[in-house]
Amino acid sequence: MNGNQNIFDDPDFFEGYLDLRSGRNFNDLLEQPAILSLLPDITGKNVLDIGCGYGINCLQFAQKAEKVVGIDISRRMLNVAMKENSDHNISYLQLAMEDLDRLTGPFDLIFSSLAFHYALDFGKLIEDCARLLAPGGILLFSQEHPMTTAAMNTDHRYVKDENGNCFFKVADYQSEGERHVRWFVDDVIHQHRKISTIVSTLCHNGFVITDCVEPKPDRKAIKQLPALARDLIKPSFIIFRARKGDNHADNT
Amino acid sequence: MNGNQNIFDDPDFFEGYLDLRSGRNFNDLLEQPAILSLLPDITGKNVLDIGCGYGINCLQFAQKAEKVVGIDISRRMLNVAMKENSDHNISYLQLAMEDLDRLTGPFDLIFSSLAFHYALDFGKLIEDCARLLAPGGILLFSQEHPMTTAAMNTDHRYVKDENGNCFFKVADYQSEGERHVRWFVDDVIHQHRKISTIVSTLCHNGFVITDCVEPKPDRKAIKQLPALARDLIKPSFIIFRARKGDNHADNT
Numbered sequence: 001m002n003g004n005q006n007i008f009d010d011p012d013f014f015e016g017y018l019d020l021r022s023g024r025n026f027n028d029l030l031e032q033p034a035i036l037s038l039l040p041d042i043t044g045k046n047v048l049d050i051g052c053g054y055g056i057n058c059l060q061f062a063q064k065a066e067k068v069v070g071i072d073i074s075r076r077m078l079n080v081a082m083k084e085n086s087d088h089n090i091s092y093l094q095l096a097m098e099d100l101d102r103l104t105g106p107f108d109l110i111f112s113s114l115a116f117h118y119a120l121d122f123g124k125l126i127e128d129c130a131r132l133l134a135p136g137g138i139l140l141f142s143q144e145h146p147m148t149t150a151a152m153n154t155d156h157r158y159v160k161d162e163n164g165n166c167f168f169k170v171a172d173y174q175s176e177g178e179r180h181v182r183w184f185v186d187d188v189i190h191q192h193r194k195i196s197t198i199v200s201t202l203c204h205n206g207f208v209i210t211d212c213v214e215p216k217p218d219r220k221a222i223k224q225l226p227a228l229a230r231d232l233i234k235p236s237f238i239i240f241r242a243r244k245g246d247n248h249a250d251n252t
Numbered sequence: 253m254n255g256n257q258n259i260f261d262d263p264d265f266f267e268g269y270l271d272l273r274s275g276r277n278f279n280d281l282l283e284q285p286a287i288l289s290l291l292p293d294i295t296g297k298n299v300l301d302i303g304c305g306y307g308i309n310c311l312q313f314a315q316k317a318e319k320v321v322g323i324d325i326s327r328r329m330l331n332v333a334m335k336e337n338s339d340h341n342i343s344y345l346q347l348a349m350e351d352l353d354r355l356t357g358p359f360d361l362i363f364s365s366l367a368f369h370y371a372l373d374f375g376k377l378i379e380d381c382a383r384l385l386a387p388g389g390i391l392l393f394s395q396e397h398p399m400t401t402a403a404m405n406t407d408h409r410y411v412k413d414e415n416g417n418c419f420f421k422v423a424d425y426q427s428e429g430e431r432h433v434r435w436f437v438d439d440v441i442h443q444h445r446k447i448s449t450i451v452s453t454l455c456h457n458g459f460v461i462t463d464c465v466e467p468k469p470d471r472k473a474i475k476q477l478p479a480l481a482r483d484l485i486k487p488s489f490i491i492f493r494a495r496k497g498d499n500h501a502d503n504t
């Protein structure tokens with residue numbers, strides 16, 4: 001698919017990832033509750049899930065939505081999705097988020113959980129989302145927090161100082177672009193973008209931002225997974241909810 | 253004035269501050285060009301400058317605007333403003349940003365440079381700005397970047413690792429509230445707020461965000477003031493430009 005990165009079809013990565021997604025983890029305890037709390041009413045609506053993975057969210061949406069389209073670049077992911085999370089009103093499609101021009105809308109909700117930090121061209125992605133949404137439609141996405149993607153050197157980023165206080169190392173924030181990250185297999189490529197780039201790109205494509213969340217773990221979640229306390233130092237995720245304006249005059 | 257913090261009337265602080273503002277500094281080379289690039293056309297308009305300091309921006313605005321109101325908590329600041337930066341269409345007023353209910357609008361532009369990180373109640377401040385703006389009016393403000401205000405311990409925040417790479421220490425990001433900062437005099441109090449709090453507070457008060465900037469120093473600026481290179485590691489400032497929506501339905 002266009003030479004886009006597809007780590008999810010690397011067998012080693014995939015095994016590790018399945019393992020990660022099956023347990024109590026940052027996504028289940030922190031990102032998912034936060035993003036789902038911003039979900040609009042999708043009763044009878046058309047939903048697109050970009051980077052749907054193995055389709056957990058698609059199956060949730062399918063209970064109320066009229067139609068759900070889940071796209072992912074990974075055939076392995078979609079095989080799991082079709083086996084475990086099918087429904088009569090869900091279509092799974094192998095498609096990179098760089099290839100949204102192959103889809104036709106309109107959708108009432110475009111949803112994406114933790115995929116947009118892989119997007120090679122964020123401007124085009126948001127432009128495509130605007131085109132695919134009905135007027136008043138909602139774009140709801142989470143991605144790695146730009147503080148997390150900033151540093152080019154990702155070794156030992158949580159550090160204790162001489163007083164035992166833990167902090168996180170931010171560097172290279174102003175240099176947008178590729179970041180090579182170790183995640184199960186070496187050299188997963190994330191795209192670092194500034195928060196201001198994300199916000200402005202949404203605004204300049206006719207979106208009205210309605211919510212922004214940097215999820216904070218509560219005591220209960222930290223009790224279930226003590227490593228979540230790290231997210232008190234700096235957030236792992238950022239979530240935006242934006243409404244497609246009726247016309248571009250909305251955003252001038 | 254309500255017991256609000258007024259460091260600017262501390263004589264030691266004030267001398268150091270005058271000195272800082274007079275030279276080539278982060279504000280002149282980084283924050284001011286960025287915020288002024290987002291200024292709307294103010295020809296014949298009414299402008300409010302919150303935390304106007306000694307009135308440099310007010311005097312600039314007065315060349316085109318119909319009327320400029322500059323408010324500041326500090327009598328010393330306003331004395332300089334009235335002496336050095338007066339014009340027939342500028343009114344300077346000693347007023348804390350916590351007391352905006354004493355003003356009557358409507359204004360076409362509310363401008364604020366590097367003051368909102370002192371606001372005790374950001375929700376009330378934004379609510380007041382929405383009330384004081386005409387429909388379609390613009391709120392344009394800069395403040396310290398939340399990455400900058402995050403850590404409770406502000407000692408030695410720029411650090412070099414064993415490879416000589418410089419990074420910035422972020423901590424306590426999820427804990428909003430007072431931060432005691434050393435700045436000329438000890439114990440200047442800033443208010444740390446998450447980016448998501450700033451964005452959501454704007455959205456939930458009927459503002460349509462139209463731009464966000466985290467200013468990045470260019471080569472020329474770094475040549476004039478080498479310390480600006482720090483801002484390649486992480487931004488010192490964040491700037492938002494938002495339009496007051498015609499009605500609250502704009503933001504649902």
